[in-house]
Amino acid sequence: MRWSDHVHVVLRAAGVRHGEARERVISLLDAQRCALSATEIETRLQDTGQPTGRASIYRVLELLADHGLLERVDVGDGQARYEPARPGGEHHHHHLVCEGCGALVAFDDPDLERAIGRVSRRLGVEVTGHEVLLRGACGRC
């Protein structure tokens, strides 16, 4: 099941109306392999002949994030990045940010996920999400 389909199901269930700007953002995110920032989204849409209001982009991102449809990735460069969050944690992963060129490298590791699960249980609080960021050098740097 495509992420965009999942999004539509969730949003319809939430009684949210249709909207062009939203479709453009959803479609772009769905086609992307890596996390995008609001600014990057704005530029891409501009460049592909579907200019979209900046405010709308931010509002769409907020809406999707509020419904758990987006994962937020913070690499600490002053802008938030977002990528599709699939149901059941499918394709769930984390990132290595290269300190040389800023590239984002995705990876996943079941062992790490288990460790996070254990510590979450140990802390005795309800943990709804997590984020792991490694800093280092990518293959080229």
Next chain:
Amino acid sequence: MRWSDHVHVVLRAAGVRHGEARERVISLLDAQRCALSATEIETRLQDTGQPTGRASIYRVLELLADHGLLERVDVGDGQARYEPARPGGEHHHHHLVCEGCGALVAFDDPDLERAIGRVSRRLGVEVTGHEVLLRGACGRC
């Protein structure tokens, strides 16, 4: 050994001069239990009768971070937070950010650290640092 002493040793070795603003920031950070943002630092210094230029605060934070004396914590609220990084990774820890009240709860977990070490090795790239953020509800929320 106090963190501030460690800072002075490192900075002196780096040939950095003395400065009042810097001392104020270092002293404040050393006394703090939790990570502070630049804005919070500015306010605290203001409130304790030692007003300090905003630019100086940012420059001090950058200097300390560049020398590996600060750990950066990004909770995704649009501002960077910093806390003392002690030599040898002493007191190294991670955070849970409460989605209810925004509180930061520190925790550490050797098991988690080992898992991160393993995945770093497995990726075959040089990993110089890492950050884990849990999202959830703190004890009160």
Next chain:
DNA sequence: ATGCGTGCAAATGTTTTGCATTTTG
């Protein structure tokens, strides 16, 4: 004396908000 450290103000860049307009159901 030579610069590094500082502080102010202005610039920058991202994100948010107010409001008029268009679109959806």
Next chain:
DNA sequence: CAAAATGCAAAACATTTGCACGCAT
């Protein structure tokens, strides 16, 4: 038609930069 979605411009933030001044060495 009523409510929601959109787009623009301006505001609100955090952070950075330029520059003049003062203090450390």
